[in-house]
Amino acid sequence: MIGTAGPQLRRARRADAPRIARLHAESWRRYYRGAYADAFLDGEVEADRRDEWSRRLQEPELGRTATILAEQGGSLLGFVHVILDDDPTWGALVDNIHVAVAGQRSGLGTRLMTAAGEAVVERSAKSGLYVWVLEQNVPAQAFYQARGGRCVERAPAVAPGGAAGRLVGAPLKLRYVWPQAEALRR
DSSP: OOOOSSEEEEOOOOOGHHHHHHHHHHHHHHHOOOTBBBBBBIHHHHHHHHHHHHHHHOOOTTTTEEEEEEEEEEEEEEEEEEEEEEETTTTEEEEEEEEEEGGGTHHHHHHHHHHHHHHHHOOOOTOOEEEEEETOOHHHHHHHHHHHHHEEEEEEEOGGGGGGBBBSSEEEEEEESSSGGGGOOO
């Protein structure tokens, strides 16, 4: 495990998929309502996330991804999933970062971003890092800005699983970047 005080960080294993999916679905329900269809969020979102996480952790993309969990007392408090070398311009993608309500505003999100930065630097010391965030998720934008992220792009959001009916209207997403992932380690 990484770190010794408070929640412990470690790499995810296959058996973690259901817990990750549950937290991922809870986070989407809380922050993506209005951008994602209520029928999806109130219905199939957890099964959809369970399928996705089972796939991701069953067949990890050999050295191409890193999923780091934050746990305390057997409870999953948060996770970050990074796709290394994702984009030739921006570098690694923080594809998911979610912290349970109980762990928010405790520094846990910062620890997870630091761990993401470390995973990227281990792979490529000069790599950048970026994240997409829904435009309506103002708290997440403030979190990324406070950690040195800079918004550089606005684009249409992609529907979960490519199913257009899972979106409400045409929500937008913002790209926040760190030209050097090393900056997140400080």
